[in-house]
Amino acid sequence: MFQLSAENIANVGDKLFWGEERVIEQQQTLAVLDFVRSRTGTDRISERELMRLWRSAETEMDGIWVSGRTNYSSLTGRELNFVLDQLQVMAIAPNSGRRSPAVRQREFADLAKTADPFSIEIYQKIISLAQQVAGPQRKPRLLVVTASGRDPFAAVDFYTNLFKEAGADVTWLPINAAYQAAQANKTADKASCDKLPQYLEQYHGSYQRQRVYPDLMEQLSSFCQQGSEAAVELIKRSDAIFFNGGDQSLTLKALRFADGSPSPELQQIETMLKNGDMIVAGTSAGTAVMSGGSFAGSKIPMITNGDSYSAMQYGAFDLPAPMPGCDKDQSCSNGLAEDHLTYTATGGLGLFNFGVLDTHFSERGRQGRLIRLLNDTQSRFGFGVDEATALLVGFNNNENGPEVTMQVIGANGVYVVDTHGTERSGEGAATSITKVSTHYLTREDQLEIKDGIMRARFADWKFAANNSLTPMLSSGDLFERDNYKQLAHLLCSTQSRQADGRAVRVGQGHNIRLYKGAVSNSRQGVQRMQDTEVQYCSYSNLLLDITPAN
Numbered sequence: 001m002f003q004l005s006a007e008n009i010a011n012v013g014d015k016l017f018w019g020e021e022r023v024i025e026q027q028q029t030l031a032v033l034d035f036v037r038s039r040t041g042t043d044r045i046s047e048r049e050l051m052r053l054w055r056s057a058e059t060e061m062d063g064i065w066v067s068g069r070t071n072y073s074s075l076t077g078r079e080l081n082f083v084l085d086q087l088q089v090m091a092i093a094p095n096s097g098r099r100s101p102a103v104r105q106r107e108f109a110d111l112a113k114t115a116d117p118f119s120i121e122i123y124q125k126i127i128s129l130a131q132q133v134a135g136p137q138r139k140p141r142l143l144v145v146t147a148s149g150r151d152p153f154a155a156v157d158f159y160t161n162l163f164k165e166a167g168a169d170v171t172w173l174p175i176n177a178a179y180q181a182a183q184a185n186k187t188a189d190k191a192s193c194d195k196l197p198q199y200l201e202q203y204h205g206s207y208q209r210q211r212v213y214p215d216l217m218e219q220l221s222s223f224c225q226q227g228s229e230a231a232v233e234l235i236k237r238s239d240a241i242f243f244n245g246g247d248q249s250l251t252l253k254a255l256r257f258a259d260g261s262p263s264p265e266l267q268q269i270e271t272m273l274k275n276g277d278m279i280v281a282g283t284s285a286g287t288a289v290m291s292g293g294s295f296a297g298s299k300i301p302m303i304t305n306g307d308s309y310s311a312m313q314y315g316a317f318d319l320p321a322p323m324p325g326c327d328k329d330q331s332c333s334n335g336l337a338e339d340h341l342t343y344t345a346t347g348g349l350g351l352f353n354f355g356v357l358d359t360h361f362s363e364r365g366r367q368g369r370l371i372r373l374l375n376d377t378q379s380r381f382g383f384g385v386d387e388a389t390a391l392l393v394g395f396n397n398n399e400n401g402p403e404v405t406m407q408v409i410g411a412n413g414v415y416v417v418d419t420h421g422t423e424r425s426g427e428g429a430a431t432s433i434t435k436v437s438t439h440y441l442t443r444e445d446q447l448e449i450k451d452g453i454m455r456a457r458f459a460d461w462k463f464a465a466n467n468s469l470t471p472m473l474s475s476g477d478l479f480e481r482d483n484y485k486q487l488a489h490l491l492c493s494t495q496s497r498q499a500d501g502r503a504v505r506v507g508q509g510h511n512i513r514l515y516k517g518a519v520s521n522s523r524q525g526v527q528r529m530q531d532t533e534v535q536y537c538s539y540s541n542l543l544l545d546i547t548p549a550n
Contacts, residue, residue: 001044002087004037011086011208022079022329028061028071029083035059035068044089076325078205081150085207090214104215107157111165117529118388118411125390125409127166129279130240140239143173147254148246148285151206152176153213155244163242173241174220175231175265177203177253182224184257193224203253228264235268238278245284245359249304249321252289252348260346273351274395280351284359287385291357292347296452301377302348303358306341308368308479309503312510312546313429316376318345341369343377352393354404354449355381361415362386365479367438368503368510371546374419375433381419381454386412386485402448411534413442418454426548429508434545438514440488442536443527456540462523465493465537473499478512488514492522492537504549513545 012033018026036053045053057068075083091105114120130140144159146152156172163170178199185192196217200206210217223231235241243251255266262270272278282290291302305321319334321342326332336342358370361384370382385391389410396402408414416439423434441447444459471494475487478501491499491514501512524537 001089001091002047002050002084003042003044003089004033004040004087005042006037008087008089009033009037012083017082018079025071025074025079025329028066029075029079031059031061031066032057032068032071033083033087047084050084050087074328076323076328076331078323078325079329080325081205082207085151085209088208088212090212101214104213107161109158109162109165111162116388116411117532121529122388122390122410123162123166125392126240126242126279126281127163127168129392130168133239133277133279139167139169141237142168142170142240142242143235143238144170144242144244145173145175145251145254145286146244146246147176147251148244148248148289149250150204150246151209152178152200152204152250153209153216156213156216159242159244168240171234171238172216172219173231173234174216174223175254176220177250179220179224180254180257180263183228191224191227193221196221196224204250231265232268235265235272235278240279240281241269243280243282243286243289245282245286247321248285248289248302248348249344251285252302252344255349262350266349269349270351276395287359288357289348290350290352291355292350293353295353295355295380298379299345300347300350300353300379301343301345301356301373303356303369303373304342304344305339306369307339308365308372309505309509310337310339311341311369311372312431312503313508314340315428315431316341316343316373318343341372343373345377355379355383358382358384360387362412362482362485365481365484367415367484368479368512368546370415371417371419371433371436371544372431374417375422375424375431379419380452381449382417384415384417386410386414388412389414402450404449406447408441408443408445410443411529413440413445413536413538415440416447416454416456420452430548432545432547434547436544436546438542438544439540440485440492440538440542441540442538443534445538456521456538458521458523458538458540459525461527462525462536462538465495465522465524467494470495470497472496475499475501477503479503484512488539488542489537491516491542492539493524502549507550509549510546511549513547515543515545517541517543 013030035057055069055072059066093103093105111120134140142163146155160170160172178196181199182191182193255263273280291300319342322332322336322338327338358366370384374382389412391414392407394405418437422436425432439456446457448455473490473496475483478484487499498515503509520541522539526535
């Protein structure tokens with residue numbers, strides 16, 4: 001909920017936050033919010049209502065008309081988050097009555113009413129695997145980590161309740177960058193837990209959280225005061241741990257120290273995962289942060305930002321990711337733009353050391369950025385996980401077995417890149433990357449790595465394509481939306497041998513060619529989940545060339 005009180009609006013005007021360069025945006029924002037306040041008074045309103053009133057506002061400031069829609073679009077992501085945080089207040093539970101203090105309204109998940117059967121399947125699979133660790137005598141104990149969130153409190157209710165619905169005993173593990181900063185900055189050998197609000201502002205860009213989530217802030221403070229020994233004991237008693245989405249760099253700060261060394265909490269997770277005493281799961285940034293360690297003597301980087309077009313034009317940079325919207329206020333650092341490809345060369349948590357992990361993959365056309373990162377860092381394997389999809393990873397301690405076995409479940413697929421045999425030439429926008437071996441594995445397909453060799457195994461209900469058509473396949477804007485996935489699907493499911501695409505803007509960009517080689521293979525099949533019928537086409541060893549368009 002949001003409240004446009006005089007005090008909250010005054011906090012929005014903080015001159016130290018806006019700086020002299022953005023004083024016009026500051027003043028226009030205050031004028032628009034004052035106009036909205038004239039309509040709402042001090043009533044509590046939803047975010048949706050606030051956005052509607054903000055964008056439709058028209059007000060006069062120093063003889064000039066200010067449009068709410070124009071003002072809203074002029075703000076960077078950092079500025080918009082700051083404004084919303086300053087206006088947000090605690091949502092009061094309907095049955096709170098006249099209690100003092102009032103009780104915060106919590107978010108609840110209802111799996112029975114969830115429309116997406118594939119997401120339910122994935123959550124239930126996590127609990128099923130955790131149950132195997134726990135044994136049959138009790139419910140599995142699962143920890144939820146929300147460190148990736150800019151607001152590390154926003155997803156606590158959702159995920160703790162969701163996994164309880166799925167059958168686990170769930171506890172929030174309040175480790176985040178602010179917690180770790182408090183542990184590092186000690187006074188008289190005590191962690192500076194009283195400075196958690198300041199650390200949340202400094203590291204997360206999150207404001208006024210004690211006002212919005214007083215109960216969770218109190219829980220974080222108590223947890224902070226107990227220190228890492230208590231956190232390690234909590235991890236020891238657990239069977240699974242789940243990392244939320246957001247910004248993987250924040251989770252890295254929560255579990256690794258500034259010098260890159262692992263925190264005691266991360267060391268405990270590493271030990272339990274290695275021994276088979278814990279299931280580790282994550283979504284979005286919570287998946288990407290797993291990358292790290294080394295494979296075949298090479299360090300595995302962690303991807304942090306970028307789109308495919310910028311990646312192919314400018315390459316990859318081992319630098320902190322630009323702030324969202326930094327192009328608007330020219331605040332991007334290190335000469336980067338907000339869409340440039342960045343990565344952390346030392347990797348993430350290192351819980352998955354077989355290659356780079358990327359997420360929201362086909363839906364956002366991220367094939368180009370993953371391939372360019374592997375190229376520029378000389379990394380062997382990359383794994384791009386689609387939405388509503390999971391990659392199950394099992395480690396093998398058998399000397400004669402594969403090092404790792406993976407399986408895909410869910411609605412879509414996992415795009416796998418193998419750069420062994422890839423040919424490279426040129427630099428910057430003139431870079432050519434050819435003969436890249438790509439795979440797209442879908443529901444129930446498996447993948448194993450042994451002695452540096454990757455093998456794909458298709459689900460036994462999938463069959464060779466019987467479509468005899470050989471259409472000419474081509475697509476423009478190949479890295480926009482899921483265009484790449486759709487083009488590859490047509491190549492997979494027909495007898496065509498080649499598909500061509502382009503990623504060109506204002507005459508600059510790259511040509512992309514997908515083609516079948518001597519060992520290319522494909523299988524397709526249909527599966528039904530509740531009332532949803534999904535057609536899958538999986539392929540292995542489909543070759544890819546990316547060359548400059550000019």
